Amino acid sequence: xxxxxxxxxxxxxxxxxxxxxxxxxxxxxxxxxxxxxxxxxxxxxxxxxxxxxxxxxxxxxxxxxxxxxxxx
Numbered sequence: 001x002x003x004x005x006x007x008x009x010x011x012x013x014x015x016x017x018x019x020x021x022x023x024x025x026x027x028x029x030x031x032x033x034x035x036x037x038x039x040x041x042x043x044x045x046x047x048x049x050x051x052x053x054x055x056x057x058x059x060x061x062x063x064x065x066x067x068x069x070x071x072x
Contacts (some may be wrong), residue, residue, distance in 0.1 A: 028034065
């Protein structure tokens with residue numbers, strides 16, 4: 001139990017050091033690295049929106065095809 005507790009303390013200490021290394025969290029918010037992180041988040045959000053839109057349009061097309069087949 002003591003080894004697990006000390007291992008947890010080491011992990012927690014390392015996590016705090018890693019958070020301080022981030023330019024957004026502990027550095028200049030207007031640095032190139034922070035701007036790149038913001039752009040990366042926006043690009044990934046655009047990818048998610050595009051995928052969800054494609055799924056929605058596919059389901060809509062399948063629904064129209066099913067209604068057309070039922071009408072025949």
